[in-house]
Amino acid sequence: MAAAPILARRIARSGVLPLCCRPPSWDRAPRQPPGLPLAPCRAFSNNKIQVELDESSGVAMMKFKSPPVNSLSLDFLTEFSISLEKLENDRACRGVIITSTIPKIFSSGLDIMEMCGKNVEHYGEFWRAVQEMWLRLYGSNMVTVAAVNGSSPAGGCLIALSCDYRIMAENPKFSIGLNEAQLGIVAPFWFKDTFVNVVGHRIAERSLQLGSLHPAPEALKLGLVDELVPEEKLLEKASAVMARWLALPDHARQLTKSMMRKAVLDHLVAHREEDIKNFINFISKESIQKSLRMYMEMLKKKKS
Numbered sequence: 001m002a003a004a005p006i007l008a009r010r011i012a013r014s015g016v017l018p019l020c021c022r023p024p025s026w027d028r029a030p031r032q033p034p035g036l037p038l039a040p041c042r043a044f045s046n047n048k049i050q051v052e053l054d055e056s057s058g059v060a061m062m063k064f065k066s067p068p069v070n071s072l073s074l075d076f077l078t079e080f081s082i083s084l085e086k087l088e089n090d091r092a093c094r095g096v097i098i099t100s101t102i103p104k105i106f107s108s109g110l111d112i113m114e115m116c117g118k119n120v121e122h123y124g125e126f127w128r129a130v131q132e133m134w135l136r137l138y139g140s141n142m143v144t145v146a147a148v149n150g151s152s153p154a155g156g157c158l159i160a161l162s163c164d165y166r167i168m169a170e171n172p173k174f175s176i177g178l179n180e181a182q183l184g185i186v187a188p189f190w191f192k193d194t195f196v197n198v199v200g201h202r203i204a205e206r207s208l209q210l211g212s213l214h215p216a217p218e219a220l221k222l223g224l225v226d227e228l229v230p231e232e233k234l235l236e237k238a239s240a241v242m243a244r245w246l247a248l249p250d251h252a253r254q255l256t257k258s259m260m261r262k263a264v265l266d267h268l269v270a271h272r273e274e275d276i277k278n279f280i281n282f283i284s285k286e287s288i289q290k291s292l293r294m295y296m297e298m299l300k301k302k303k304s
């Protein structure tokens, strides 16, 4: 029996406190008393995500490892939320770098198969898990850096947008954006708000209406990512950025982050059930199901 639905229900029941459930952490600087041997790396690896926490720096490396394309299935989202929760509650952890082990792909976004031909209960459970993941990531007290080492459409882009800083591999073949309109679906208001908060209203409106996927150099120009670096330098750069952000007192950075993001987080928290109903109604429409099936066929044809 699959564990994910049980875990998803467990998370859902526990409820999420955006920004964030653990106490403020200005007293949580990583502790490495001088003269002691280097603190060990603590690792936990589940099926789809691998996490390593370096206790000496307080930085966790989170790597997506769900072939072929790191699509955000219910299982993946559940694992992601649990991993974030574990790190959030770990006093040794102050920051997380998110990247992928799959060559050329950061994440292909929400798993389209989770939105095709399933029943209403499944759609509800799936959408709650999508919300949960975003509330935890966007509302995290940790410093979050996305090291985008491949293409990152739709839900993959949302993950990057929800981080504090985005570094992308400078390969023009890698693209990023909220391309939902190309699938005949609509990014929900909290995807849109997250996007607007990063790139501003005009760029977000044009990009969303066109369902654009921006090659890395264009993404940089639009401010969708903060910098581009050669792929082999991506993790080194992410660590350097992380060190700069962690040099500030946690409480000042966290309260500032909360001030910037609170309205958008509160909006979803206040309308969570309505948002789930809206998703179920939308995705259950035969016309939407047809669009998604056609899109999946198009992906398969592209291969042959």
Ligand SMILES: CCCCCCC/C=C/C(=O)SCCNC(=O)CCNC(=O)[C@H](O)C(C)(C)COP(=O)(O)OP(=O)(O)OC[C@H]1O[C@@H](n2cnc3c(N)ncnc32)[C@H](O)[C@@H]1OP(=O)(O)O
Pocket (backbone or CB within 6 Å): 068, 069, 071, 072, 105, 107, 108, 109, 110, 111, 112, 113, 151, 153, 154, 155, 156, 179, 180, 183, 185, 186, 187, 188, 278, 279, 282, 283, 296, 299, 300, 303
């Ligand atoms: C009111 C609310 C309304 C609803 C809101 C819903 C919001 C939705 C958000 C989303 O995230 S929707 C998903 C959007 N994602 C995409 O458009 C990406 C589609 N995929 C691609 O463009 C490419 O696959 C890729 C990621 C660029 C990788 O290309 P590559 O050539 O390396 O691999 P492929 O041969 O295309 O794919 C391999 C394999 O994986 C399947 N697959 C790809 N993406 C997805 C996905 N998102 N979900 C499920 N499956 C996916 C693809 O079909 C191939 O399968 P097989 O043919 O091998 O069986």
